Amino acid sequence: MLSSNATERRLQVAGIIIILGLLVEALSLLGHGAIAFLVFVGIGGTLLVLGVAAYLLALVHTGAHEK
Amino acid sequence: MEFATLFVLLLIAFSILLIAVVVSRPQVTVSPVGKIVAFLALFAFPLLSIGMGFSTQMDRSKSTQFCLSCHIMEPYGKSLRVDDTVHLAAAHYQNHRVPADEACYTCHTNYAMFGTIKAKVGGLRHIYVYYLGHPPKPADIKLYEPFNNRECLHCHAGARSFEEGAVHTADPSLLPDIKSNKVSCLSSGCHQTVHDVATLGEQKFWKGGN
Numbered sequence: 496m497l498s499s500n501a502t503e504r505r506l507q508v509a510g511i512i513i514i515l516g517l518l519v520e521a522l523s524l525l526g527h528g529a530i531a532f533l534v535f536v537g538i539g540g541t542l543l544v545l546g547v548a549a550y551l552l553a554l555v556h557t558g559a560h561e562k
Numbered sequence: 563m564e565f566a567t568l569f570v571l572l573l574i575a576f577s578i579l580l581i582a583v584v585v586s587r588p589q590v591t592v593s594p595v596g597k598i599v600a601f602l603a604l605f606a607f608p609l610l611s612i613g614m615g616f617s618t619q620m621d622r623s624k625s626t627q628f629c630l631s632c633h634i635m636e637p638y639g640k641s642l643r644v645d646d647t648v649h650l651a652a653a654h655y656q657n658h659r660v661p662a663d664e665a666c667y668t669c670h671t672n673y674a675m676f677g678t679i680k681a682k683v684g685g686l687r688h689i690y691v692y693y694l695g696h697p698p699k700p701a702d703i704k705l706y707e708p709f710n711n712r713e714c715l716h717c718h719a720g721a722r723s724f725e726e727g728a729v730h731t732a733d734p735s736l737l738p739d740i741k742s743n744k745v746s747c748l749s750s751g752c753h754q755t756v757h758d759v760a761t762l763g764e765q766k767f768w769k770g771g772n
Contacts, residue, residue, distance in 0.1 A: 513581055517581075536619070
């Protein structure tokens with residue numbers, strides 16, 4: 496259940512995206528071959544970058560509101 | 563499972579646990595300790611995981627098993643087991659002149675700066691062609707550019723069998739020409755039989771080394 500507070504909700508969304516990315520990375524590490532490598536870089540990497548960017552954006556928004 | 567992989571998987575599991583705490587109780591991030599936990603969970607550990615995971619994947623992508631995971635490469639893997647010393651790749655693989663578990667990478671990466679990156683970019687192109695393009699028949703696969711002697715000399719330069727070999731020293735100009743890449747090691751009459759995948763059906767195969 497997502498929080499009603501905007502900052503907390505952004506952190507939750509970032510966390511969920513990062514968890515998905517980490518799960519994809521873990522699964523691809525269990526596999527071997529070219530497909531595992533592509534999934535790791537293409538899907539896992541993209542989700543992690545998006546998740547971390549969402550976290551950083553949440554921090555920026557929080558900072559802007561505090562000012 | 564290799565230690566590095568296990569370590570990355572444990573790090574990922576720990577990161578997921580920490581993130582789950584932040585996601586299920588986001589109000590903890592109000593306190594300074596909670597902010598640090600959120601930073602570690604949502605920034606530091608994921609970046610560490612992807613960095614270490616990428617390094618593990620890059621190491622794996624050098625393995626012979628990785629290269630042969632595409633079916634189109636199977637004949638090339640088979641050519642490493644041809645029971646004939648004239649077949650250059652087979653002789654190198656079977657006599658451990660190259661590490662058996664990194665046989666493809668050892669010869670097919672260039673030893674200049676960014677050689678590994680170039681090899682990986684080439685590999686991505688192979689994957690694209692294999693899955694989305696029109697892959698050639700195994701026997702029709704060609705190198706993008708002629709094989710550079712530099713890759714052979716990386717190991718053979720200075721070796722007695724190379725520097726003092728009867729054929730190599732028969733003509734005084736041959737060694738300098740080989741070293742300057744004017745005469746290819748793979749020239750006709752020299753080491754021209756590398757991966758002769760077209761004649762695999764006529765070959766005997768070495769069954770050892772498993």
